[in-house]
Amino acid sequence: MSTLITNIAELMTQDAEHRVLKDAAVVIEGERISWIGPSSAAPAADESVDAGGRALLPGWVDSHTHLIFAGDRTAEFEARMAGESYSAGGIAVTTGATRETGDFDLTRLALGRVAEAVSQGTTYLETKTGYGLDVENEARSARIASTVADEVTYLGAHLVPAGADADDYTDLVCGPMLAAVRPYVSWADVFCEQGAFNEGQSRRVLQACKDAGLGLRVHGNQLGEGPGVQLAVEFGAASVDHVNYLSAADVDALAGSWSGWQGAGSGPAAEGRGTVATCLPACDLSTRQPLAPGRELLDAGVPVALASNCNPGTSYTSSMAFCVTTAVLQMRLSVHEAVRAATYGGALALHREVGNDVDGERAVGSVAVGHRADLHLLNAPSATHLAYRPGIPLTHAVWRAGVRAR
Ligand code: NIG
Numbered sequence: 001m002s003t004l005i006t007n008i009a010e011l012m013t014q015d016a017e018h019r020v021l022k023d024a025a026v027v028i029e030g031e032r033i034s035w036i037g038p039s040s041a042a043p044a045a046d047e048s049v050d051a052g053g054r055a056l057l058p059g060w061v062d063s064h065t066h067l068i069f070a071g072d073r074t075a076e077f078e079a080r081m082a083g084e085s086y087s088a089g090g091i092a093v094t095t096g097a098t099r100e101t102g103d104f105d106l107t108r109l110a111l112g113r114v115a116e117a118v119s120q121g122t123t124y125l126e127t128k129t130g131y132g133l134d135v136e137n138e139a140r141s142a143r144i145a146s147t148v149a150d151e152v153t154y155l156g157a158h159l160v161p162a163g164a165d166a167d168d169y170t171d172l173v174c175g176p177m178l179a180a181v182r183p184y185v186s187w188a189d190v191f192c193e194q195g196a197f198n199e200g201q202s203r204r205v206l207q208a209c210k211d212a213g214l215g216l217r218v219h220g221n222q223l224g225e226g227p228g229v230q231l232a233v234e235f236g237a238a239s240v241d242h243v244n245y246l247s248a249a250d251v252d253a254l255a256g257s258w259s260g261w262q263g264a265g266s267g268p269a270a271e272g273r274g275t276v277a278t279c280l281p282a283c284d285l286s287t288r289q290p291l292a293p294g295r296e297l298l299d300a301g302v303p304v305a306l307a308s309n310c311n312p313g314t315s316y317t318s319s320m321a322f323c324v325t326t327a328v329l330q331m332r333l334s335v336h337e338a339v340r341a342a343t344y345g346g347a348l349a350l351h352r353e354v355g356n357d358v359d360g361e362r363a364v365g366s367v368a369v370g371h372r373a374d375l376h377l378l379n380a381p382s383a384t385h386l387a388y389r390p391g392i393p394l395t396h397a398v399w400r401a402g403v404r405a406r
Helices: 074-081 088-100 103-119 137-149 167-172 175-186 199-211 228-235 248-256 280-284 294-299 320-328 333-344 344-349
Strands: 002-012 021-031 032-037 046-059 058-060 124-128 151-156 187-192 217-221 239-242 276-279 304-306 374-380 395-400
Touching: 002 074, 058 074, 058 320, 058 344, 088 137, 103 124, 103 137, 103 395, 124 137, 124 395, 137 151, 137 175, 151 167, 151 175, 151 199, 167 175, 167 199, 187 199, 187 294, 199 217, 199 228, 217 228, 228 239, 228 248, 276 344, 280 320, 294 304, 304 320, 304 333, 304 344, 320 333, 333 344
Parallel strands: 002 046, 058 124, 124 151, 151 187, 187 217, 217 239, 239 276, 276 304
Antiparallel strands: 002 021, 021 032, 046 374, 374 395
């Protein structure tokens, strides 16, 4: 089955050459993109969709979410809006509600959140455990996550449960809990922050998970300066997420981590790859933290991803468009940079980017021949409208792996 999408006013490919094509067309063959070019030269296909002069982008790649949870934290949000500050302790409220919820309902809730994200243009999505915090509930969260998301991250090291000794709990995270989640996850993460896990504990978690063959990510520098960024770089983590409070040395370390990288399309993804800085603007606004310095990171040569951080505590939204809008209006990224961070940047943070020869057939986050046909048609003639018309739902159509999802 092939589908021709024609009459595209602007095709923002986010490919290796950063091409933006005018009056373009795309052909989907099965689950992949098989042709890109001018509308006037488009080949015939089994079916044809007239884009009507709209803009086509890669689907959003949301590389940081926490979708496996039950319960509600409206009261905490209201208290925050009244002046309270965010602390990691709120995670315990969600852990209680999650443990009390059965598999069927936990899965149903997570699927609802994925559907909400897809309906807004997200076509590739990571999610984490982290609201189980014991062996049984972390394993259950990982199993459920593996049925609803494209990539699953183990975040047993999200919070030390009430009453537990931090070092004993870290042993559990590095031992029996890791063994129990291992069949379901390919990534591991640690919340390296005051009130969560200190440097020594974070280091142990990262080492154990690396030894178990997992790719690494770090929640770092969210609530204050700390060792998260430096640890992420030292361990070769794929990303460090939040990055609100960075020293000059942190920015240098992130930039330096990419110094040996030849760029997209140059060879095996592992060669010279560094640590992506993942900015989470919706979370920054909801917690009233300073926005992550996305402009400064890009200017320093650090690859940036934008993600929703959808979770019940700090960022209860799956809207990647909101993140892009905020990145443009408040973080001073250009529209092209913000869209790139929310597509190619997310893919880079998940090792799924264009030119990734290790796993090229699974590359996402760019519109390129051979890639998964993950496409987002806006109800607007250009991507600029994402920032020009803030808050307007602009998703017109979505294809996920070649299947029309909206
Ligand atoms: O990424 N920072 C740690 N974890 C989540 C928040 C979790 C919560 O408060 O429920 C985050 O913001």
